[in-house]
Amino acid sequence: xxxxxxxxxxxGDSHEFHNIFASLYPRLVSYARRYGATYPEDxxxxxxxxxxxxxxxxxxxxxxxxxxVRTLSLTERRPLKNQSISLExxxxxxxxxxxxxxxxxxxxxxxxxxxxxxxxxxxxLFVVEDLSIRQIxxxxxxxxATVKTRIHRAKAHLRNQLNSGGLHVLA
Amino acid sequence: MSWHDPARSEEPAEDTALREELxxxxxxxxxxxxxxxxxxxxxxxxxxxxxxxxALRRNRTARKQHSWLxxxxxxxxxxxxxxxxxxxLVEKHKADxxxxxxxxxxxxxxxxxxxxxxxxxxxxxxxxxxxxHVPAAARTRPPQVLLMGKASPxxxxxxxxxxxxxxxxxxxxxxxxVKAH
Numbered sequence: 001x002x003x004x005x006x007x008x009x010x011x012g013d014s015h016e017f018h019n020i021f022a023s024l025y026p027r028l029v030s031y032a033r034r035y036g037a038t039y040p041e042d043x044x045x046x047x048x049x050x051x052x053x054x055x056x057x058x059x060x061x062x063x064x065x066x067x068x069v070r071t072l073s074l075t076e077r078r079p080l081k082n083q084s085i086s087l088e089x090x091x092x093x094x095x096x097x098x099x100x101x102x103x104x105x106x107x108x109x110x111x112x113x114x115x116x117x118x119x120x121x122x123x124x125l126f127v128v129e130d131l132s133i134r135q136i137x138x139x140x141x142x143x144x145a146t147v148k149t150r151i152h153r154a155k156a157h158l159r160n161q162l163n164s165g166g167l168h169v170l171a
Numbered sequence: 172m173s174w175h176d177p178a179r180s181e182e183p184a185e186d187t188a189l190r191e192e193l194x195x196x197x198x199x200x201x202x203x204x205x206x207x208x209x210x211x212x213x214x215x216x217x218x219x220x221x222x223x224x225x226a227l228r229r230n231r232t233a234r235k236q237h238s239w240l241x242x243x244x245x246x247x248x249x250x251x252x253x254x255x256x257x258x259x260l261v262e263k264h265k266a267d268x269x270x271x272x273x274x275x276x277x278x279x280x281x282x283x284x285x286x287x288x289x290x291x292x293x294x295x296x297x298x299x300x301x302x303x304h305v306p307a308a309a310r311t312r313p314p315q316v317l318l319m320g321k322a323s324p325x326x327x328x329x330x331x332x333x334x335x336x337x338x339x340x341x342x343x344x345x346x347x348x349v350k351a352h
Contacts, residue, residue, distance in 0.1 A: 018216045022219075049226045162196065
């Protein structure tokens with residue numbers, strides 16, 4: 001296989017692209033897995049190809065990649081609706097099978113699971129994926145104010161949970 | 172396209188503080204530890220190059236297909252428009268020819284009318300009709316009263332009626348006697 005020439009590279013410097021790819025690819029695979037994708041690696045790779053295939057550049061490539069992975073994962077799950085499978089086999093968004101096993105501790109996983117899927121998804125992108133509120137609003141296709149509201153509600157829920165847990169310990 | 176993302180670097184301080192607070196609530200380690208920090212291994216580098224090559228290949232193929240599809244879709248429309256344009260030109264040519272013929276005929280009629288008018292002897296200035304002038308046609312026409320008497324069956328014309336006494340014996344001379352007053 002012949003090496004790529006610099007002038008044909010759509011993403012500037014090869015070295016920079018390799019570093020970014022190495023950083024983002026595992027995160028995107030994990031994100032696709034959280035949505036219950038059967039082939040999360042394929043989805044992450046497809047998202048990169050779609051981004052590089054574009055004629056016009058995007059403002060926030062990271063948010064674009066996350067949004068594409070989310071859309072592809074949900075699209076992959078869509079045909080399941082027409083199949084006669086048990087409800088337990090369908091994974092709800094943000095609750096992929098053992099998606100967080102190797103990333104988060106048992107305690108953190110339990111706290112995340114106590115949140116509703118909507119809040120959990122937003123919180124995951126904000127805290128674990130380290131994305132900005134604007135990026136999250138682009139990924140989820142919702143206003144920034146909604147993202148902030150979800151994050152603050154998730155925070156209130158976690159705080160209440162910690163307080164009630166503390167009371168149990170004292171009792 | 173640049174990988175530099177201003178949305179992340181220009182994040183407000185309150186958002187950063189909120190993230191740190193949430194990390195504490197979840198029990199995550201402090202910022203700086205990235206769970207996904209990965210060095211570009213040879214496998215990842217190869218995969219990245221393959222994906223970029225695939226994107227270039229798709230880009231070229233998609234553009235070709237796109238242009239061919241556009242050309243194929245535009246062909247019937249172009250042919251229809253061309254046919255309509257040709258038909259419109261032919262009809263316009265016909266209309267122009269007809270208009271020119273009509274104009275020529277009208278001009279010919281005007282010319283003939285002018286020639287006929289010039290050929291007829293025109294009346295002199297003395298023959299101009301005066302205030303009490305009666306046209307010749309009106310002079311030759313019979314009076315309207317007589318015409319009315321003849322035309323209407325109810326109006327009988329006035330006439331002298333002379334009663335005639337028939338003689339008992341036939342007049343051999345076939346003459347009639349009239350009393351003289």
